[in-house]
């Protein structure tokens with residue numbers, strides 16, 4: 001049987017050959033897409049981990065936290081997995097450290113260390 005001047009066997013041979021070419025090409029494209037998605041996911045995860053590691057060591061304003069260890073907080077007198085050993089010798093839990101830093105910075109320049117704070121107040125006291 002002939003169709004448009006080519007035999008059925010020729011048609012099947014053509015189909016088979018195009019499938020033999022198409023299937024590996026499609027497989028390669030799919031593998032490349034999966035690899036790209038994996039790479040993007042891994043990069044996103046790594047960046048999140050790096051950001052988290054950085055946030056443990058550095059305050060939001062970029063200054064490093066003081067050295068920390070397990071112990072008692074001198075301010076609220078409770079035991080913590082992590083207390084900061086202040087240069088003054090005082091040991092503070094993360095919560096007391098933040099409130100202490102805020103109080104100190106407010107007293108010095110009239111702004112919180114983590115926020116821009118009240119601009120009016122900061123300007124008045126810094127001049």
Ligand SMILES: [Zn+2]
Nearest residue numbers: 073076093096
């Ligand atoms: Zn405390």
